Amino acid sequence: MDTFIRRSQAGFGKLTTALTFLSVFVGLLTILELKLGGVSYIGAAFDNVEPTMRWFDTRMFGAIDGNRKENARFAFDMDVDLTGLFNWNTKQVYAYVTIDYDTMSTSSGLINQNSLVIWDTIIESPDRANLTMKNARSKYSVYDIQSAFGSLNREVSISLRWNIQPRLGFLSYGVTRSKNQMKVVLPRKPRSKTRSAKRVVSQTPPVETSS
Amino acid sequence: MDELSDLVQRYTAGLIDFRGQELSEKIISKIVYSGVGLACVVGYVTQDFMIMVYGLGVVAVLILIFSLPLPIYKKNPPTWLEYTPITSSKVIIDHGDKKTTSASAKKTATKTD
Numbered sequence: 001m002d003t004f005i006r007r008s009q010a011g012f013g014k015l016t017t018a019l020t021f022l023s024v025f026v027g028l029l030t031i032l033e034l035k036l037g038g039v040s041y042i043g044a045a046f047d048n049v050e051p052t053m054r055w056f057d058t059r060m061f062g063a064i065d066g067n068r069k070e071n072a073r074f075a076f077d078m079d080v081d082l083t084g085l086f087n088w089n090t091k092q093v094y095a096y097v098t099i100d101y102d103t104m105s106t107s108s109g110l111i112n113q114n115s116l117v118i119w120d121t122i123i124e125s126p127d128r129a130n131l132t133m134k135n136a137r138s139k140y141s142v143y144d145i146q147s148a149f150g151s152l153n154r155e156v157s158i159s160l161r162w163n164i165q166p167r168l169g170f171l172s173y174g175v176t177r178s179k180n181q182m183k184v185v186l187p188r189k190p191r192s193k194t195r196s197a198k199r200v201v202s203q204t205p206p207v208e209t210s211s
Numbered sequence: 212m213d214e215l216s217d218l219v220q221r222y223t224a225g226l227i228d229f230r231g232q233e234l235s236e237k238i239i240s241k242i243v244y245s246g247v248g249l250a251c252v253v254g255y256v257t258q259d260f261m262i263m264v265y266g267l268g269v270v271a272v273l274i275l276i277f278s279l280p281l282p283i284y285k286k287n288p289p290t291w292l293e294y295t296p297i298t299s300s301k302v303i304i305d306h307g308d309k310k311t312t313s314a315s316a317k318k319t320a321t322k323t324d
Contacts, residue, residue, distance in 0.1 A: 001232040004225030004278050011239040011274035018247040019267070026251065088258040167260050 027169030030089045034164070034172060037084060044080035044160040044176035048135070053150040053189035062143040070149040072186060074099070074118050074138040078131060080160055080176055086126035094163040095131065096120035099184075101156040103144060116142040118158075150186030158182045231284025238277050246270035 001007055052073045056062070062069035078097070085093050097119040102111050118138035123129050143149055160176045227235065247270060254263025 001236060002224075002226055004280065007225075007232075007235050007239065007278035008275055010236065011243060011278055012271070014240055014243040015247070015267075015270060015274060018243055022247055022251055029255075088255065088260050 023168055026089060027166070030087065030166055030169045031172060033087060034085075037087075039084060040174060040177075042080070042082065042084055042174075042176045043179040044078065045179040046158050046160075046182040047077040047079075049074060049076045049158055049182055049184045051150065051156075051184055051186050053187055054141075055189065055191050056141075056143075061141060067147050068191060069143045069147060070151060070189065070191075071141040071143045072099075072118075072149055073141050074158070075135055076119075076133075076138070076158065078133045078136060078160065080131050082123060082129040082131065082162060082176075083126045085162060085164055086129060089166045089168060091165045091167045093123040093129065094120065094165065095123060095160060096162075097138070097158065097160050099142070099156040099158050101154055103146070106145060114144070116140075118142055151188050151190070153188065154186045155183055156186060158184065225278075225280035227280050227284035228286075228288050230287035231280075235277060235284055239274055242273050242277060243270060246273065 001010065052075070053070055054073070055068050055070050057066070057068045061071050076097070080095075082093060082095060096117050098115040098117050100113060100115045103114040104110070105112055118140055119136065120139065121131070123131075146152070157178075159178055159182070162174055162176065164172045164174075166172075247267065250263045250266025250270065253266060254260060
């Protein structure tokens with residue numbers, strides 16, 4: 001401690017220790033603040049959810065080895081206020097709309113909950129956290145592990161989820177409560193036999209077997 | 212040249228006295244712990260994360276400032292004993308101490324036996 005270098009070294013060593021405790025404290029404080037702030041009670045209102053189904057036979061839409069994939073796209077109205085997610089330690093919020101449905105695992109035969117992201121956005125300031133959208137289109141075309149998606153008379157529920165990325169601390173995830181229980185039955189769309197008819201003939205279309 | 216570099220090192224090292232070393236450690240630890248706490252509280256109250264970060268930057272600057280050889284660290288210069296050059300050769304070459312210790316060790320050994 002006799003020289004300047006040693007004194008400043010000791011000082012910055014203490015600062016590092018203090019910053020370690022500070023970061024843990026701020027991280028826990030932020031989580032506590034979010035929990036007490038009623039973040040899990042934020043409601044999202046969905047309306048006019050309209051699914052559109054389409055069969056694809058390109059690899060970009062999940063069709064592999066000639067197995068056609070039924071893709072779903074959505075149009076929806078959404079009204080949600082995510083301003084409550086922003087506090088002093090929020091860097092940005094990733095908000096994403098998912099559809100949740102039960103699917104049967106091909107390997108074990110068990111029924112699993114599956115979620116697919118159809119739309120997402122990054123909110124960087126609380127001024128833009130009020131999301132009001134009319135007739136918004138889903139960003140992503142989604143498909144199931146099975147070839148048929150909507151043709152199995154599948155019921156999906158739509159919900160908005162969020163992920164807070166803090167400046168310091170822990171990532172936190174959550175789901176908004178749906179103000180109106182938004183369940184949509186995907187429409188049946190028979191496979192068109194105009195394109196790649198040879199491939200389709202070898203399979204049994206699920207529409208014909210179920211009906 | 213060697214003496215000159217020694218002189219330069221001595222004046223740039225920022226040497227302070229022993230009381231000053233104790234004082235600097237106390238002051239710096241108080242600055243660090245209270246400064247970090249204060250920065251966190253102010254940042255939380257103003258709900259601005261960057262204020263906390265700037266506060267931590269101020270703490271870092273204060274550490275550097277209070278590590279300098281300030282005059283408050285130099286108030287108690289140590290009083291050294293006067294330098295008396297040793298002239299007699301008897302004192303410098305003294306193997307008597309070694310002999311006595313070995314002899315006393317031998318004595319204790321015989322006693323235990």
